[in-house]
Amino acid sequence: MKGEVKKGIILVGVVLVIVIFCIVRKQMSAVENYQDKYQGADLTVEVDGLGREGTYTEYQNSHETVYPSEDIPIDVCDYEEGTDVTVYQDFDGAKEALYTGDNSKVTWKVDVKEAGLYQVYLEYQTVESRGVAAERALYINGELPFADASNLTFSRLWTDGGEVRTDNQGNQIRPTQVEVYDWQGSYCRDDMGYTVKPYEFYFEKGENELTLEAVNEPVILRAVTLCAVKEKWDYETYLANQKTVGETQEYVTKIQGEDSTLRSEPSLYAKYDRASANTEPYSVTNTILNYTGGDAWNAAGQWIEWEFEVPEDGFYNITVKGRQNYARGSVSSRCLYLDGEVPFQEVETISFEYDNDWNVMTLSDENGTPYEFYLAAGKHTLRLEATLGGMGEILEELEDSTYRLNQIYRRILVYTGANPDKYRDYNINQVYPEVMEAMDLEAKRLYKIIDDVVAYTGQKAEKIATAQTLAQQMELFLKRPDKITVNFTTFKDNITSLGTAILNMSETKLDVDYIEVNSVGSKVPEDKASAFAKIWHEIKSFAASFVVDYDAVGDVYSDKDEGIVKVWIVTGRDQGTILKTMVDDTFTPESGVKVNVEIVDPTALLNAVVAGRGPDVVLSVGADQPVNYALRNAVEDLRQFEDCDEVLSVFYDSAYRAYEYNDGLYAIPETQTYNVMFYRKDILEELGLTVPDTWDELVDMLPTIQGNNMEVGIPSTASTTLPDLSLFYTLLYQGGSDVYDDEAKKTIIDNEAGVNAFATYTSFFNDYGMPTEYDFVSRFRSGQMPIGIANYSIYNTLVVSAPEIRGLWDFTLIPATEVTDETGAVTKNRSVYSTGTCSMMIKTEDETVRQNAWTFMKWWAQTDTQVRFGRELEALLGSSARYATANREAFDQLAWSADDVEVLEEQWKSAVGFREVAGGYYTGRHIVNAVRKVINEKEDPRETILDYAITINDELIKKRTEFGLPTD
Structure with missing residues (x-):
């Protein structure tokens, strides 16, 4: 018996060993290399027709690697040809400077004595404009050297526009970001950061032409130089070339991360962290700005700069307290600049590995010996620039x-x-x-x-x-x-x-708590939170959660104060935080009107209004809401205010058409969106097609596109997940008709124009096989859908999410419907359906609150407010969250390129707002039903839409009768 037990134990032990071996083997295989899979294969070859053309790598390989030794300066004002350029005399310290506008193109003759590869360096200054990075395309002898040379970016300078303010709850509020207009220098380099070093351009010996063409934003040039490519010193060479100095006195200066002086983007402002026990400064009860970086500091080329001072000439160590807890298995890298220069090769890539906690890292070599940086007595700048390094x-x-x-x-x-x-x-x-x-x-x-x-x-x-x-x-x-x-x-x-x-x-995200500059030999503290400190931090945080309202932002006023305006915003916390900051630092000081901002769920509004506990003003409301509330006498008619038309002057009529009812206006527009046409330039060229201008031209292209098993995407009402009626309404408007008659008593989709629009729309699916459900971004990226009609906001999504097709796509106006008038003349109607969000004032009997609420709404709608909100929102959430303001003047100042603005504004002029009426909810519902019936059951389009028009009109009559409105 004992022998059997012993055998059983041995057997169990063997099984355990095998299991452990398998687990270890699995873990080891997770990092095994695949060298045997590709060893010996030539991975540089390309299969014909499948490789990307015009790449920088291809350009480098096509030229001999020759590096001349002399720089070639170019007199920017002595240009050969130039459009939209102006020579400035004695401008900001420069004897001469060249202004290059949004549509500029300037060419210089360059005498190159030695053929070879040069880096192109620009000294420039931005001017007041849309606040985004300037972009230029570079041509050599009239040709684009490689594809990415068409999109060279040059950053702006940003800083805090004032001191940190503390609200009446003891929370710090970051200052607004303002632009600094000063000279700065930059090499032409890869904006994606894949190529870490500046681009190298080949110039032949003799006379060459260098051309810079504006893609976005005006810029003033002070100098352009063809720079000889030089290797950066290594650390040993750097030390050998510094002055010999004696020992410096013990000195340590701590630069708080939140105290940066300049940054490349307005999103790189100071932030607060209450999750760690040892962030400086520290608080679990109040919002204290105590670090910088974060999610926004995630792309190569973004930089943050600090100023500091040392008391005497000598060598100093640099320590960074940083945290990279964003991506396990990733390394975040930074390049160090001192006084605008990278001191030596080794600090071109400083790596911060993943760690949940803050890491105090003295910049050191691979053996852990700290680097010694020579600094002269006085002020200096230290810049950390995001880089991808070896990645x-x-x-x-x-x-x-x-x-x-x-x-x-x-x-x-x-x-x-x-x-x-x-x-x-x-x-x-x-x-x-x-x-x-x-x-x-x-x-x-x-x-x-x-x-x-x-x-x-x-x-x-x-x-x-x-x-x-x-x-x-x-x-x-x-x-x-x-x-x-x-x-x-x-x-x-x-x-x-x-x-x-x-x-x-x-993405290369990083947080910085502080930076220390200390004399060589000074001791740097570990600054690691002990286990007890972490436990005590969690206890305090837990206790504070019962007494501190972490959702309260900015100054909060008592409801008992006279004239307080309660504003609800139904989009998100980030938007609410930005709004409240703007209210506290601009609106309230200027107007004297106190405002409480609350972030609420959209579904809470109706119940609150019915209960009499609603807000005075609600923001970001859907376009269908104001008229529905107006029918029930729950919102104010804004035309009671004498300056209402003045407020509306910055909007197109289409922006507020949905908010008008019975000669009243019940909301002010905030955003407005509409469709444009996206297309893949490379695929259309490959198929020998041009961008369609009319629906007939688009239909004519379908055999070629579909013959190659590709698709054209249009907004689909037949979608089971999110029906989209925008294209049907667009065709209706382009046919010269509307959804309702002039008095909004009945629908007129059963007239000849409406029937034709419905038949055309359903034919796209039934006769031409366009897909009813699809992911446009995914299919557009893959090339399966080279043409698609979609909301213009998709542009920002594609820019962010599809870098592999950058430069291969664009967008333009939607196709038009050709219309023949009585004289036989043919015109193109490019009307497009539009919608948006708005702000409305809830009904109130308090005249003071009513006037204060109107004052707030006027401020919110004005150009400067909308520009600032749009810029801060994009700075916080990225370009994919670009604000679609309905204010025409504000739109021109947001982060669109000049070419994009031209297309969008041209389409915007043809936008048509959708009228909301009593019982209008029935209209969309039954048009969707009609479309699905024609597509799924192959019913006759004319008879179907006529039948559903009767059903819609019955409901409209019923609702108008309910609200005491006249009917036919």
């Missing part, structure tokens, strides 16, 4: 791979369609042998990229897992070509996921 080249390869994978997908798509028959053998390996070769190469490239990422970060993070999945999937396709069609949709989804992974991996 830049890896991400560039990964982006190129994503582009080629999309090309592979499109090549197969043309043959099989988006949803191939899984029971059919397409023999893809025989039809497209070059695609199989490309898959083999791409799988090997992805395996190498995975190895490179692991080597750089020390572990295989989840972000690179998609690359492994794709590589394994393509290996399966090579062994079993019949599996391509079975897994085709998954293949496309994995490519999209890889594109998203690139974005995540390119």
Whole structure:
């Protein structure tokens, strides 16, 4: 018996050993390298037609690597040709300077004595404009050297516009960000940060032409220089070239991160953190600005600069208390500048590895010996610039791979369609042998990229897992070509996921609590929170949560105060915080009107108004709400105020059409959006097509597009998730009709124009096979949908989420309907449906509150307020949150490029607002039903829309009768 027990124990032990071995093996395999997968393969070759053309790498490889030794300065005012340029004399310390406007193009003759590669350096100053980075395209001898030379960015300078203010709750409020107009210098470099060093441009010996063309924003140039490419000193050379000084007295200066003096973007302002026990300064009960960086400091090229002072010449150490707790398995890197220069190579990439806690890091070599920086007595600047470091080249390869994978997908798509028959053998390996070769190469490239990422970060993070999945999937396709069609949709989804992974991996977020500059030999404290300090911090935080209102922002006033305006905002906390800050530092001091801002859920408004506990003003309300509240006498008619028309003067009529009812106006516009047409330039060129100007031209293109198994996307009412009627209304407006008659008593979608619009709209799905449900961004990125009609705000999403197709797409006006008048003349009607959000005033009997609320609404609608709110919102949440203000003057000052503004404003002029009427909810519901009936049941469009028009009119009559309104 004992022997059997002993054998059982031994058996259990063996099983445990095997299990442990398997677990360890699995962990080891997570960082195993795939060198055997790609070793010996030539990964530099390209399969014809599948590689990206015009890349910087291709440009470098096409020129001999020759580095001249002399710089070539260019007299910016001695230009050969120039448009929209002006020479300034004695401008801000410069004897001469050249103003280059939004539409400028200037060419200089350059005498190059020695052919070779040069870096192009600009000294410039921004001017007051839209507040975004300036962009220029660079041409050499009339040609764009490589694709990314068409989008060279130059940052602006931002600083705090005042002192930190404390509200009546003891919370600190950050100052507004204001722009500084001063000279700065910058090399022409990769705005994505993949190429860490400045671009190198090849110039032939003799006379050359250098051209700078404005893409966005005016700029004043002081100097342009072709700089000889020089290697930065290493640390040993740097030390050898410094003055010999004796020992300096012990000195330590601490620079708080929140006290930065300059920054490249307004989003890099001071922030507060109450999650850590050892952030300086520290508080669990109040908002205290105590660090900088964060989510906003995430892209290569963004920088923050601090000023400090040392008492005497000598060598100093630099310590950074930073925290990178954003991405496990990632490294955030920064480049150090002292007085505008990188002192030596080793500090071009300072790495901050993932850690949940703050990390006090003295800048040191690989052996842990602190670097010694020579500083003369007096003031200095220290700048930390986000850089991708060694990840830049890896991400560039990964982006190129994503582009080629999309090309592979499109090549197969043309043959099989988006949803191939899984029971059919397409023999893809025989039809497209070059695609199989490309898959083999791409799988090997992805395996190498995975190895490179692991080597750089020390572990295989989840972000690179998609690359492994794709590589394994393509290996399966090579062994079993019949599996391509079975897994085709998954293949496309994995490519999209890889594109998203690139974005995540390119983020290089970092927090900075403080920076210390100390004389060599001075002791730097660890500054690590003890276990007891962390426990005590959590206890205090827990206790504070019962007594502190963390949602209260800014000055809060008692409801008993006379004339207090209660404002509700129903969008989000970030918007509410920005609004309250603006109210406290601008509106209340200027007007004397006290405002309490509350952030609420949109669904709470109706119940609160019915209960008599609602706000005085509510912001960001949907376009369908004001008239519904007006019907029930729950909101104020704003036309009672004499200056109402003056307030409306900055809006198009279409912006407030939905808020008018019975000669009254019940809201002021905030935002306004409408559709534009997005298109892939590369695919249309490949197919030999031009951008359609009318619906007829678009229909004529469909055989070519669909013949290549691609699609055109239009807003779909047939969608089961989010029906979109915008295109039907657009066709209705372009046909010269409307949804309701002039008196809004009945719908007129049953007239001839309405029937034609409905028939045309449903024919897009029934006759031309356009998809009813799709993810536009995903299909547009992959190339499956080279043309699509979508809300113009999608532009910002594409810019942020699809870097692999930058420069390959654009947007323009929606197609027009050709209209023939009585004389036979043909015109193009480009009307487009628009909608938006608004602010409305809840009914009140208090005259003082009514007047104060109107004062607030006027301030909120004015241009300066909308510009500031839009800029601060984009600074906080990124360009994907760009504010779609309805104020025409404010829109011109937001972060759109000049070309984009031109297109959007042209389309905006043709926007038509949708009228809201009593019972209008029935209209949209039954038009959706009519569309689905025609598409799903193949009913006759004319008879269907006529039947539903009767149903809609019955409900309109019923509602008008209920509210005592006249009917036909």
